[in-house]
Amino acid sequence: MTGIDSPWVAVPVALLLLAGGLLTLVGSIGLLRLRDFQARMHGASMGGTLGLGCVIVAAVIGASAAAGRFMPHALLITVFVVMTAPATAMLLMRASLYRARAKSAAAPQDVIER
Amino acid sequence: MSSLVDCATWLAAACIGLAMLPATWRVIRGPAAQDRVLGLDSLYMSAMQMLLVFGIRSASGVYFEVALLIALFGFVGSVALAKFLLRGEVIEP
Amino acid sequence: MRHAPVLAAVLVAMWLVLNDTLAPGQVLLGVLCALVLGGWAARMRPLRPVLRRPHLALGLLWAVFVDILRSNIGVGRIVLGLVRRRVIHSGFLDIPIDLHDPHGLAVLATIITSTPGTVWVDHDPGRRVLRLHILDLADEASWIRLIKERYERPLIRIFQS
Known part of the structure; x- marks a missing residue:
């Protein structure tokens, strides 16, 4: 617990944590504010890319300083998320388009706007 | 733990906690099923970040392992739900 | 084996x-x-990736890192309503694409998904068209130029020719 007290560690960790938290929060606000589903996906991906990245780098620096050696554990999460995020995004986008088309085909004379 | 990192972990946890509220709103209110899945996806991402922040606070490795498990199972869950919603092609011939 | x-x-x-x-x-x-x-x-896996010029991946990685920073800031500004001078239109964009190696396309999908502001929608290998959803569709030509010159060209040089 001595390593993390040094300002060379504490300042970057604190800045990265704040940046990560704020980016996630802004992306999440986008989830609330953006108008259609496809636009909301962009907001959600903010927290998943740079927001998560900042927190992970902060975790790697913090754990390495606390242990006194390089601890790359948290980078494994980056690897998994980078590999899996495109699959989720692609499937969700396709699902939304398919459902929009199926809905417009099924109810062509729907007068009540949902 | 220096007071600077202490402060930053609190603020980051607060931001991430606030970020979970709109995601929860999307899970509860939709409007469409894909919005709920997207909300769930961003909810588990936030949960993962929260656990990593706790891990920095407590300097323990247990949180990291839970975060890794959430990353794996969250992905499987999101893909299963999205695949369930999807039964067609996208670009029409 | x-x-x-x-x-x-x-x-x-x-x-x-x-x-x-x-x-x-x-x-x-x-x-x-x-x-x-x-x-x-x-x-x-029947297909094996053939890396012809792996050293180009470093430059691509740096370009992607810079673009992730830039696009996060761009999407954040749009979400917070800091872009006041114009109305933001989001929509789909079709891009003609010459990359056909599956591994190259997988890397391209990863890049496009991890930069907020662009989401991969579909790739039609027959017509060689890539369809993206773009949050700020003000300047289509610059998006096409970004994808083709910044990402596709190094990927073709790494995986194909």
Whole structure:
């Protein structure tokens, strides 16, 4: 617990944590504010890319300083998320388009706007 | 733990906690099923970040392992739900 | 049994990091698991990536890093309503694409998904068209130029010709 007290560690960790938290929060606000589903996906991906990245780098620096050696554990999460995020995004986008088309085909004379 | 990192972990946890509220709103209110899945996806991402922040606070490795498990199972869950919603092609011939 | 040296090396590294050790027993067990599992996985995948110019990946990685920073700031500004001078239109964009190597396309999908502001929708290998959803569709030509010159050209040089 001595390593993390040094300002060379504490300042970057604190800045990265704040940046990560704020980016996630802004992306999440986008989830609330953006108008259609496809636009909301962009907001959600903010927290998943740079927001998560900042927190992970902060975790790697913090754990390495606390242990006194390089601890790359948290980078494994980056690897998994980078590999899996495109699959989720692609499937969700396709699902939304398919459902929009199926809905417009099924109810062509729907007068009540949902 | 220096007071600077202490402060930053609190603020980051607060931001991430606030970020979970709109995601929860999307899970509860939709409007469409894909919005709920997207909300769930961003909810588990936030949960993962929260656990990593706790891990920095407590300097323990247990949180990291839970975060890794959430990353794996969250992905499987999101893909299963999205695949369930999807039964067609996208670009029409 | 086919061999997958890169996959096996990655699996060994992951094993050792997760166990947080360099003890000889664990190294041996990790190498054994990696060779067996890597061999099985290689048998299940008929296609093997051919890296022609792997050194170009470094430049691409840097470009992607810069673009992730830039696009996060761009999407954040749109979400917070800081772009006041104009109305933001989001929509789909079709891009003609010459990249056809599956691994190159997978990397391109990863890049496009991890930069907020662009989401991969579909790729039509017959017509060679890539469809994206773009949050700020003000300047279509610059988006096409970004995808083709910044990402597609290095990927073609790495994976294809």
